[in-house]
Amino acid sequence: MTRIINFAPKEFYHLYNRGTEKRDIFLSPNDYERFAALLYICNQLSPAILRIQGKTLSELIKIKQEENLVEIVTYCLMPNHIHLLVRASQENGISKFMQKLMTGYTMYFNKKYERAGALFQGKFKATHVSEDRYLNYLISYIHLNPIKLIEPEWKEIGISDLSRAEKYLDRYKYSSYLDYQDQERIEKNIINKNSLPKYFKSKLDFKKTIIEWLGYPHTRSNLV
Incomplete structure (x- = not known):
């Protein structure tokens, strides 16, 4: 499928992709850690991966x-x-980064699990973030995604236990949510909070995040 979008420097974009045939792409904690490491080391001009x-x-x-x-x-x-929610640093930066990231992780995964072929479902998808309200919504949406693992239908019917959901997010290591809670960990080096507008507070308030997400007039069918 052809992606009809031109990535402009200094603009924000929501990037997402899933496993081919909706298969799991992370089968162990080490897989999550390898992808997190690739988020960091693939994000540079050098074409060579160390x-x-x-x-x-x-x-x-x-x-x-x-x-x-x-x-x-x-x-x-x-x-x-x-x-991923990213801001383009330079011309073609997003495309180069995603190509390195997807290729690097697929090579790791296929070698580890002795498989061949595509791991991801075609080209990554991208949505331009054109307004601040949508930016705030996406930050909430992306960080709340893990709740689906304990309440699969929360997006449709709401969260039945807010306290349980908050505690679950506080334990979920494979997102940048903890870095916005100012938790001291090495993964904080993956993200760049300085790219956000000055009015945005770096520390997320969980309940405010929930309210912002529920209050945005989104179209859920367009999101993973």
Whole structure:
């Protein structure tokens, strides 16, 4: 499928993709950590990916970066799909970054699990974020995604237990939510909070996040 979108520098975009045939793309904690590491090390101009076999997430994210291809604002890794909110740093930066990221993880996954062929469902999808209200909504939407793992229909019927959902997000390691709670961890180096508008508060308030998401006149059918 042809993607009809032109990525403009300094603009925000919601990027997402899922496993081919909706298959799981993360089968172990190490898989999530490898993808998180690739978010960091693929985000640079150099075309070469460093030899990373055997290195830990902490070791990889401590590697000094060159000039970034994109500014990663938020991310969330789900068992069978991914969400990224990025701002383009330069011409063709998003396309180059995603090509390196998707290829690098597919090579890792196929080698580890002795498989061949495509891992992701075609080209990644992208939506331009054209207004601040939509930007706020997406930050909420992406970070709330893991709730689906404990309440599969929460987007349609609401959250039955807010306290349980909040505690679950506080334990979910595979998104940038904890970095917006100012939790000290190595993954904070993946994202760039400075790319957000100045009015945006870096620390997320969970209940305010829920209210913002529920209050946005979104079309759920367009989202993963």
